Amino acid sequence: MKRICSLALLAGLTAGQAYAYDLPTVNLGLTSFLDGGLPAGPGWYAQEYLQNYSASQLNDQNGDKLGLPKSKLHYQVSVTQLSYLSQQRLGNASLGINMLLPWVSRMDMDDGLNHAALKSQSGMGDLMVGPFIQFDPVMGDNGPRFVQRLEFQVNLPTGEYDRNKDINPGSNFWSLDPYWAGTYWFTPKWTASVRFHYLYSFKNSDPSYAFGDVGSTQAGQALHANFASEYALTPQLRVGLNGYWLKQITDTQVDGKDVEGRREQVWAIGPGAMYSFSQDDHLFANAYFEQDVKNRPDGSRVQVRFVHHF
Template structure:
């Protein structure tokens, strides 16, 4: 069984770009580059927020555990994802130092083009709705300095629910068909009123998929390994409304995928990316963010370019 799984089970998994967004062979969709500048706090205080993300991903390089391109005539991948996020920051206080809130996200893969050079005999893909992500969070009040805020941070207990499109006969699905727990800590530090640095650090734990891909021949379940992933960014305010900076992300799987309780070696994923970004604030309630990411040193996943536009509105 195990040798069969290693031989035939290489490409089973999900593939979706979110920041909330990546494309994994085993790992579910996660936030890779979805958030960047001033991530430690919501921009306009308590109330309702709507955030819309559009992301385009291009790759011609699906790689193995050694970072080498898969042995197919082509490995050309392009997909586009639209994500809608609703956030609520309440007036419920915690020891007069923080407020409680809730996030809800739903992604939609509007385009999924995969060309393996074999009329998609080797790699089959589909578009559709991805998995809902929901999480309560604790937003701490900013620590103030003489010239304004110095530090602000937040904890969120995010859960990904298997509500999206999934077909075990497909190699690439919008849904991972398994629950995952992906809590994070986000923070922003002000070096001075114009210059900031932000990060968001996640720990990912995946539960079992009880209807694994056909590639895991005869298997009853598959459990993707645990991972750590993070976004990072720094920006400088050119004007009161316009910021320029650098943004990036990093992902590393830290435990092996298991199939029917057996560890499968050689499937751990990793990647990192960096690129330029910009943010324009129309007002304290409306913000537009654009990011580009150029991936490096991928293993067991695609390596390509990610472009994203994000709009934030506070009601």
């Protein structure tokens, strides 16, 4: 869950230097309210995400626009998620599994040079699979007070990738992205949720042409999180704020050597809402506006998400 499009490797024009956005797809804002638990107990869940992302510029390590006539990015992506929460118990928790598959249906990149500097493609993204442990909620006098989940997510390099493209839906390398998610009820109507990930990427043995004649690249380690708080105006309608944060904490490596100046960072915040048609059907709408962006696109995203429990 991501930056949905893996903005993997961007070639720059300044002083022959290869500008690259190295991290794989991760969950940036896909999940928000009531994230610590599943809404309707054991069984199968289907979720569909539709997201629109627009960036007015691509930023360098100082947070400034890359040295191109234009650096605009616009993409649309859908993510299909299947989840299963089993009856298998592990102490005070149940075991389950998540599977997510992104599809980038539209990818528009404008470098102001008729794609002479930046080339992109749409298509299938990387499959994400994660076994998880869903803990039972801690109950209070007026309902749940706290619920949490642990998941060991693995990102598989199954997506579309072309080393001669600067922007690909797939990353062409394996990565591990485990997380902890929790929701706390301040009152029966007011909650706060957080999801915290640690990202470790393995080597790409067929790296982008932007790096020149090298044998491998390896994106640096990163931390990223989603956070949200909402209030129930009615039993069906909740409104609040949602956001995300990402920071790369180690350097990208090229042929095993650290390369400085490529660490990514961003945070974003915006409004959101959730409408529950029933205990089994829920609709989310979220908007995010990015801040303090380095070595990444600088823009905003809007998404809708539908959850159904069979």
